Amino acid sequence: EAGVAQSPRYKIIEKRQSVAFWCNPISGHATLYWYQQILGQGPKLLIQFQNNGVVDDSQLPKDRFSAERLKGVDSTLKIQPAKLEDSAVYLCASSLGSTAGWTQYFGPGTRLLVL
Amino acid sequence: GQQLNQSPQSMFIQEGEDVSMNCTSSSIFNTWLWYKQEPGEGPVLLIALYKAGELTSNGRLTAQFGITRKDSFLNISASIPSDVGIYFCAGQLNFGNEKLTFGTGTRLTIIP
Numbered sequence: 613e614a615g616v617a618q619s620p621r622y623k624i625i626e627k628r629q630s631v632a633f634w635c636n637p638i639s640g641h642a643t644l645y646w647y648q649q650i651l652g653q654g655p656k657l658l659i660q661f662q663n664n665g666v667v668d669d670s671q672l673p674k675d676r677f678s679a680e681r682l683k684g685v686d687s688t689l690k691i692q693p694a695k696l697e698d699s700a701v702y703l704c705a706s707s708l709g710s711t712a713g714w715t716q717y718f719g720p721g722t723r724l725l726v727l
Numbered sequence: 728g729q730q731l732n733q734s735p736q737s738m739f740i741q742e743g744e745d746v747s748m749n750c751t752s753s754s755i756f757n758t759w760l761w762y763k764q765e766p767g768e769g770p771v772l773l774i775a776l777y778k779a780g781e782l783t784s785n786g787r788l789t790a791q792f793g794i795t796r797k798d799s800f801l802n803i804s805a806s807i808p809s810d811v812g813i814y815f816c817a818g819q820l821n822f823g824n825e826k827l828t829f830g831t832g833t834r835l836t837i838i839p
Contacts, residue, residue: 654829720768
């Protein structure tokens with residue numbers, strides 16, 4: 613079974629530029645999560661989708677971050693404009709999201725460096 | 728927001744030694760999980776705990792869900808080189824389709 617796919621794996625941009633990350637969850641997984649992991653810290657949830665609806669985006673900085681999951685499968689996370697403090701690893705995770713399985717499986721992440 | 732504090736922050740041990748690490752919270756969680764993260768990868772689930780007082784093993788790993796529901800412990804017996812990585816605890820308020828609140832991590836290094 614293929615795991616969670618993310619691209620790009622690395623991205624370097626200058627502050628005030630925009631950037632987008634893509635995630636393809638495990639096939640059949642209804643729930644998709646985006647986490648931000650700053651160096652030396654644990655991941656922090658940014659947004660959670662159930663199918664194509666938002667379940668929790670309370671920690672998403674909505675003035676600059678946006679995310680969508682239009683067809684309930686792939687998802688994109690965008691930052692516009694980027695700030696220096698956005699440098700982090702952005703992890704995508706997915707789960708079946710039902711009594712059949714709650715385990716969250718993580719992708720390898722996208723490493724963002726903002727200069 | 729809620730924070731999970733892990734200790735120690737880092738450990739340097741010799742192969743074959745046992746390892747103990749813990750995680751404490753300022754508030755109650757009803758599900759505790761332990762993840763391992765290797766360089767360039769996302770976290771991988773090691774053990775999940777669903778009941779206060781529960782003790783669960785997965786091979787050489789043993790984890791316990793504290794009675795107060797505010798802490799958890801992870802032990803690794805007879806460490807081997809592939810145990811190197813960062814270990815994170817994570818809590819969920821309820822079992823199921825909820826976000827994970829992660830700890831600060833314990834970095835394990837094995838000295839040859």
